[in-house]
Amino acid sequence: MSAPPPTVKVPFSIYRYEPGRDRSPRYQEYTLDLAPHTPLLTALLRIRAEIDPTLSIRYSCRSAICGSCAMQVNSKSRLACETPVGPELEKHGRIVVEPMRNQPVVRDLVVDQSPFWTQYTKVEPHLKLDPRRPMPEGAPNPMTPAEVERFYETPRCIACAACFSACPAVEVDPEFPGPMALAKLYRYTVDPRDQAHQERLLRIQPGGLWLCLRCHLCTESCPKDVRPSERIRDLKEMAIAVQGATEQGSRHAFYFKENLKDGGLLNEMKLARQTYGLFGLVKELPQGVRIMRKKPEMRKKPHPIEGADEVRKIYDALDAKEAPK
Amino acid sequence: MRRHEVVVVGAGLAGQRAALAAVQAGREVAIVSKLHPLRSHSGAAQGGINAAIGKDDSIDAHTYDTVKGSDYLGDQDAIEFFCREAGPIVLEMEHFGTIFTRAPDGTLAQRPFGGAGFPRTVYAADRTGLALLQALWERLGTERFTLYDEWDLTTVVVRDGRVQGIIAFDRKTGEFEEIAAKSVVLATGPAGRIYGRTTNAHSCTGDGPAVAYDAGVLLKDMEFVQFHPTALLETSILITEGARGEGGILKNAQGERFMSRYAPRVLELASRDVVSRAIVTEVLEGRGFAGPYGSYVHLELMHLGKEKIESRLQEICDYARHFAGIDPVTQPIPIYPAQHYMMGGIGTNIQGQTSVAGLFAAGEAACVSLHGANRLGGNSLMETLVFGKQAGISAAEYAAKAPAPVLHATDLAAAADPLRAWSSRKDGEDPSALRLEMQQTMDRYVGIFRNEADLLEGLKRIRAIKARFDRVRVVDQSRVYNLNLEEAIEVGHMLDLAEVIIVGAYARTESRGAHSRTDFPKRDDARWMKHTMAAKGPEGPRLSYSPVTYTRWEPKERVY
Numbered sequence A: 001m002s003a004p005p006p007t008v009k010v011p012f013s014i015y016r017y018e019p020g021r022d023r024s025p026r027y028q029e030y031t032l033d034l035a036p037h038t039p040l041l042t043a044l045l046r047i048r049a050e051i052d053p054t055l056s057i058r059y060s061c062r063s064a065i066c067g068s069c070a071m072q073v074n075s076k077s078r079l080a081c082e083t084p085v086g087p088e089l090e091k092h093g094r095i096v097v098e099p100m101r102n103q104p105v106v107r108d109l110v111v112d113q114s115p116f117w118t119q120y121t122k123v124e125p126h127l128k129l130d131p132r133r134p135m136p137e138g139a140p141n142p143m144t145p146a147e148v149e150r151f152y153e154t155p156r157c158i159a160c161a162a163c164f165s166a167c168p169a170v171e172v173d174p175e176f177p178g179p180m181a182l183a184k185l186y187r188y189t190v191d192p193r194d195q196a197h198q199e200r201l202l203r204i205q206p207g208g209l210w211l212c213l214r215c216h217l218c219t220e221s222c223p224k225d226v227r228p229s230e231r232i233r234d235l236k237e238m239a240i241a242v243q244g245a246t247e248q249g250s251r252h253a254f255y256f257k258e259n260l261k262d263g264g265l266l267n268e269m270k271l272a273r274q275t276y277g278l279f280g281l282v283k284e285l286p287q288g289v290r291i292m293r294k295k296p297e298m299r300k301k302p303h304p305i306e307g308a309d310e311v312r313k314i315y316d317a318l319d320a321k322e323a324p325k
Numbered sequence B: 001m002r003r004h005e006v007v008v009v010g011a012g013l014a015g016q017r018a019a020l021a022a023v024q025a026g027r028e029v030a031i032v033s034k035l036h037p038l039r040s041h042s043g044a045a046q047g048g049i050n051a052a053i054g055k056d057d058s059i060d061a062h063t064y065d066t067v068k069g070s071d072y073l074g075d076q077d078a079i080e081f082f083c084r085e086a087g088p089i090v091l092e093m094e095h096f097g098t099i100f101t102r103a104p105d106g107t108l109a110q111r112p113f114g115g116a117g118f119p120r121t122v123y124a125a126d127r128t129g130l131a132l133l134q135a136l137w138e139r140l141g142t143e144r145f146t147l148y149d150e151w152d153l154t155t156v157v158v159r160d161g162r163v164q165g166i167i168a169f170d171r172k173t174g175e176f177e178e179i180a181a182k183s184v185v186l187a188t189g190p191a192g193r194i195y196g197r198t199t200n201a202h203s204c205t206g207d208g209p210a211v212a213y214d215a216g217v218l219l220k221d222m223e224f225v226q227f228h229p230t231a232l233l234e235t236s237i238l239i240t241e242g243a244r245g246e247g248g249i250l251k252n253a254q255g256e257r258f259m260s261r262y263a264p265r266v267l268e269l270a271s272r273d274v275v276s277r278a279i280v281t282e283v284l285e286g287r288g289f290a291g292p293y294g295s296y297v298h299l300e301l302m303h304l305g306k307e308k309i310e311s312r313l314q315e316i317c318d319y320a321r322h323f324a325g326i327d328p329v330t331q332p333i334p335i336y337p338a339q340h341y342m343m344g345g346i347g348t349n350i351q352g353q354t355s356v357a358g359l360f361a362a363g364e365a366a367c368v369s370l371h372g373a374n375r376l377g378g379n380s381l382m383e384t385l386v387f388g389k390q391a392g393i394s395a396a397e398y399a400a401k402a403p404a405p406v407l408h409a410t411d412l413a414a415a416a417d418p419l420r421a422w423s424s425r426k427d428g429e430d431p432s433a434l435r436l437e438m439q440q441t442m443d444r445y446v447g448i449f450r451n452e453a454d455l456l457e458g459l460k461r462i463r464a465i466k467a468r469f470d471r472v473r474v475v476d477q478s479r480v481y482n483l484n485l486e487e488a489i490e491v492g493h494m495l496d497l498a499e500v501i502i503v504g505a506y507a508r509t510e511s512r513g514a515h516s517r518t519d520f521p522k523r524d525d526a527r528w529m530k531h532t533m534a535a536k537g538p539e540g541p542r543l544s545y546s547p548v549t550y551t552r553w554e555p556k557e558r559v560y
Helices: A040-051 A085-092 A114-122 A145-149 A162-166 A168-172 A178-189 A197-204 A217-221 A228-243 A248-263 A268-283 A285-294 A308-322 B013-024 B059-069 B076-096 B128-140 B207-214 B272-284 B306-312 B314-324 B379-401 B409-424 B431-445 B452-469 B483-507
Strands: A008-016 A026-034 A070-073 A076-079 A095-098 A105-107 B002-009 B029-033 B146-149 B151-159 B162-170 B175-186 B225-232 B249-251 B289-291 B294-300 B333-342 B345-347 B359-361 B530-537 B540-547
Touching: A008 A040, A008 A085, A026 A040, A040 A085, A040 A095, A040 B431, A070 A162, A076 A162, A076 A217, A085 A095, A114 A162, A114 A178, A162 A178, A162 A217, A178 A197, A178 A217, A178 A228, A197 A228, A217 A228, A228 A248, A248 A268, A248 A308, A268 A285, B002 B013, B002 B162, B002 B379, B013 B029, B013 B128, B013 B175, B013 B379, B029 B151, B029 B175, B059 B076, B076 B128, B076 B379, B128 B379, B151 B175, B151 B207, B151 B409, B151 B483, B162 B409, B162 B483, B175 B207, B175 B379, B175 B409, B207 B345, B207 B359, B207 B483, B207 B530, B225 B272, B225 B314, B249 B272, B272 B294, B272 B333, B306 B314, B314 B333, B359 B379, B409 B483, B431 B452, B431 B483, B452 B483, B483 B530, B483 B540
Parallel strands: A008 A095, B002 B029, B002 B175, B029 B146, B175 B359
Antiparallel strands: A008 A026, A070 A076, A070 A095, B151 B162, B162 B175, B225 B333, B249 B294, B289 B294, B294 B333, B530 B540
């Protein structure tokens, strides 16, 4: 064997908390000598084995396939097993490790994942069949490679919940299914074997699909490149195709586009009326007044911007391109 | 006390399939698992699942390949049954929603695998286990059952010659609890963490076989340990056999495609024991590379081209990039064999029945014996489903007729108190230090090539660690998610199994499949065409032997 690789001193600051036993969370400092490519999970296991066997973590495969060890690493949702310590150290000077967000802490870095699993179950993640159209007997359902491509990367999801932890919509609305569940819904909604595509798209709309803020933090945090936010976008398109822009959320999206197409500029008054409808608008009146006070520019009558024609041309070209679908 | 009709321990593919079968048979079912079902190690299986559904393939060909792969130690009735069931099972999994890779005509694509005469391995890119695990869990989710996830098995209660239930430890509360059951299926998966160099997950600690052994159940063929030829060097993370199935080649430090010397006809696609021995031989004879993480050889994929590598071998591309800093599109991957699979396990028949009434087992925790002395790639995923289903059916049938189980108040105390006592010691042995020493011992003395002196030394050391384990100490005093207590329980389990492996390997004075004795290099059918059965005795394992079942295939010399 040749010489071992050079190591660096890595300072860790690790969240410690056992609800019911500790009065409040605290951060415990540890320092290890590690080769820069060492995965964070290996470092945490070394802390357990060599320094402190009371540190609680959830882990199993150490190869980014079981989805157990997602946590907040320097404030980002990451899998500990595939996050090398070197780059974190370079960027932040130390490594702050905290439990995932949007799920209650059980102990230290271990969270109770029931909110996550509940949302996953709620999208009915299984093939829904029509008894009048049975599966082929003694044969697989035919599925072309092109049909398999339509799943994109959703089959790679390992349910690690990194996206659920990163999602601000989950944080404000516990009813929001979250990125993983919606990516799972997408996976079943494009499955040629599933016979409830329409029903799925209708069911997910109220209080579900349209709460996504399009911040893309889920896609950024996903260790498997599932790109939940892109699949949520696809679901929105499919939902409008099935039902038209009838939901508050879909109306907002639809008229947002129409608005821009019209004059190249968002007419927020008009958009609000189109989204909420006249009656709905009355309900939102106090909010509207508050906004008007804070943003006087909204009181001005909007007019088409310079180059509005160009904007319309772009939309027309895009619409023409999508038409054949 | 909790009560259920059928309790399945383990929620990987075998456990889930058993649970589904038992629910479908009308029984009330609970699943107890140390991991959430979707985190099971089945999900780490990469390459694929074997079924002879190809146009030119046949059930007979699959049977013959498996018999030959087993080095004639597999029970041929079990292998025939398995190969017949494989086709319907793969179709069932497709109907459950598995997203398999497809051929251009829309049928299931199949790739070549080691030791197989035809491209027989159905796959989902290189994440076949994950694809199956998702589909089965999501199908099972439409049925009614109770799930105890993150519960650790500590005891199987056997009284009056039959199973009465289990005792398990709820990691979230720290409580030991009794779960009475009319029948129990053990599907707890691998035990690879007995070794340091293993492809297995940290959770693969052989809990089912160890607990069954403790309850007087017979373990079978435990000395047969498979080493996967291609694991990443430092971490032993698996690089699928599919990489060679897709055309990957192995080269030594002299740039030579050395498999031509060991398996001139099929080269890299010889069975795993053959390829692993070839790699170790190359290294021992000075033709390996050397680096800070030990000696190695190269797995080359570059000639396959970026597109094929990134589509068919997407996950391992990520593994090589993330965990070894190697881009397989442009660089060879440094690999070395690592422990991968236990051919042995809880002895069962084709129905999953163990040596104790009401107790069934399936999957890697069990030994039917399908794989004999060496498992073929792609057969283990299929095994979990074929025999998981059988065990579930059998457990349901048994439970339908069994009397109500009887657990005494003393059962819980007898099982839990000694484990709790570990936490009150002021001084004692650190479980993670014992685990490390056990792993180093097994890596060094009970690896790919074995001999009498090494095995005796290994046994001596394992027994010394076992003696120290009697004074094991749990430092963590919390009841919630106490991993320190869990690791102590796991080390206890693994030390028992390590001893059984060594005693069986020492007794078996021949070389067969994955069991290679340099002091007995030939297969000895006259003396050793038999299964090793191990029972727990006061002084360690007591061995007996049982015959191998033959149907149509006479033992021949095994050449690839």
